[in-house]
Amino acid sequence: MTGNSILFTPDFGFAGAVTRPSQSTIEPVMMDTTAPFSGDGLVGKKVNGKFVPLVAGDAATAVYGIRVRSYPFMSDSDLARQLNATYNHTGDALVRGYISVKVNFGTVADNGPVYIRVGAGTAAQPIGGFEAAADATPANTILIANARFIGTTDANGIAELAYNI
Secondary structure, three states: OOOOOOOOOOOOOOOOOEOOHHHOEEEEEEEOOOOOOOOOOOEEEEEOOEEEEOOOOOOHHHOOEEEOOOOOOOOHHHHHHHOOOOOOEEEEEEEEEEEEEEEOOOOOOOOOOOEEEOOOOOOOOOOOOEEOOOOOOHHHEEEOOOEEEEOOOOOOOEEEEEEOO
């Protein structure tokens, strides 16, 4: 009896989901309620001991880690509305390992370069978001030398990323 093989790329889950926990280093970080991330799986930096989103013009040296999706899920903006602005909350940052990220621009190639948007951000291409190609304006994206894509994107535009490995 012959069998059938179905070859397809399975979904990688949600942006910010750690894909290989045993090979990843995730650090607890203090988040800043006054500077919430617009979503999970975005790049952040440390400012005054708090993990905050990148802002326009940040350099590759500012990158500290990638915002890990909270479980049970509650977005930073939901927490910011529930807490007084003088309070902060904890979160997680992937500083080494494998994570699912939303790719906002370009075609992902296995072992391909990883760019982060740091200029001319939009809702579809947010500051701190991942891209598979450099922007036409060089100052709008930075190359992250210690990151690479694993495989291609799934049907939802999510790709697995190896960071700081």
